[in-house]
Amino acid sequence: MHRASFQFLGGKPIGGVPPIQYACSMKCEPGKTYDQPAKCPVCGMTLVEFKSGLFAHADHSPKHDGVFFMAPDNWHHLEGTLPNPRELRVYLYDNFTQPMAATAFAGELKVTPVDEQDDPRGETVSVALEPAPDAKYLLARLPDRFQPPYQTEARIQFPKQPQKYVFNFDFKRLQHKD
Numbered sequence: 292m293h294r295a296s297f298q299f300l301g302g303k304p305i306g307g308v309p310p311i312q313y314a315c316s317m318k319c320e321p322g323k324t325y326d327q328p329a330k331c332p333v334c335g336m337t338l339v340e341f342k343s344g345l346f347a348h349a350d351h352s353p354k355h356d357g358v359f360f361m362a363p364d365n366w367h368h369l370e371g372t373l374p375n376p377r378e379l380r381v382y383l384y385d386n387f388t389q390p391m392a393a394t395a396f397a398g399e400l401k402v403t404p405v406d407e408q409d410d411p412r413g414e415t416v417s418v419a420l421e422p423a424p425d426a427k428y429l430l431a432r433l434p435d436r437f438q439p440p441y442q443t444e445a446r447i448q449f450p451k452q453p454q455k456y457v458f459n460f461d462f463k464r465l466q467h468k469d
Contacts, residue, residue: 374467
């Protein structure tokens with residue numbers, strides 16, 4: 292026999308998953324949060340998700356010295372890096388820029404070698420974007436003959452999304468830090 296006990300305060304459960312809170316990213320009302328998405332009563336901007344003192348989408352800086360994007364679903368973020376001439380990595384993040392496992396994502400990468408003026412200088416090839424063995428990022432292995440600069444077009448399938456999203460990463464040089 293198992294027993295579950297719940298405590299309530301003001302008609303809301305105590306403990307468990309905290310409710311989503313919203314606040315104005317302009318900090319018009321410091322410390323004030325709302326239980327529902329709406330417009331800020333002071334400046335009229337849309338309230339954004341607020342958790343543990345942080346605003347959703349407040350940090351769009353690269354974590355690995357790569358190219359950082361907010362995805363078209365307005366929730367996911369991703370960063371493309373080039374740690375060596377034949378390996379492109381795509382790191383995935385949530386709306387608070389926390390790392391996400393790559394296991395639920397997949398895609399393909401088209402790579403075109405270019406010159407310094409971005410004019411094509413070789414054939415375009417397509418390679419798979421697949422989760423790395425440790426699932427920390429999506430990985431595309433490029434042909435041995437490829438050297439930067441090159442332009443890429445990544446088509447990435449997000450979880451529970453019917454279409455693939457397209458991201459363009461242009462690399463003139465290696466771009467990556469751990």
